[in-house]
Amino acid sequence: MPKLDQKLIKKKLIELTRTKRELESEKNKNIEILKNSVKPKLDSDLLKKSEAAKEYNISEKTIDRMRSKPKGLKYAQKSPKATVWIVRKDLEDYLKKDRHDR
Known part of the structure; x- marks a missing residue:
């Protein structure tokens, strides 16, 4: 019996x-x-296009459309295949402006 108890205890x-x-x-x-x-969200934060899309619950395609409009969303990109960087304040300002312009 004690051997059985030891096995049960070990298990x-x-x-x-x-x-x-x-x-x-x-x-x-x-x-x-x-x-x-x-982590605090500062106005000067740089966001990748994918991070911005995820955080603001919009698609990357929507961000591309916002960038392509005349006087559209400001962004930085070194070359056509490089990462797209967006300043948080610029995105928030654009979203606010776009909402009120409609």
């Missing part, structure tokens, strides 16, 4: 260790999410 300890590892992993992921969400 439970292994299970607890596994659970503890999973919880630690989950805790670290949550801490990273919190760090990213608490």
Whole structure:
């Protein structure tokens, strides 16, 4: 009987260790999410086109259309295949202006 108890205890300890590892992993992921969400959003932040689309819940194609309009969204791009950079303030101003112009 004591040998059976030892096996059961060993099995439970292994299970607890596994659970503890999973919880630690989950805790670290949550801490990273919190760090990213608490980061202050400054007017001077530079955003990639994909980041801007995700953060403002608009498609990248919409951003391209906003850029192509006369007096459209200001952006920076070194070459046609380079990353498109947008200043947060410029995007917010454009979105506000566009909403009120309609």
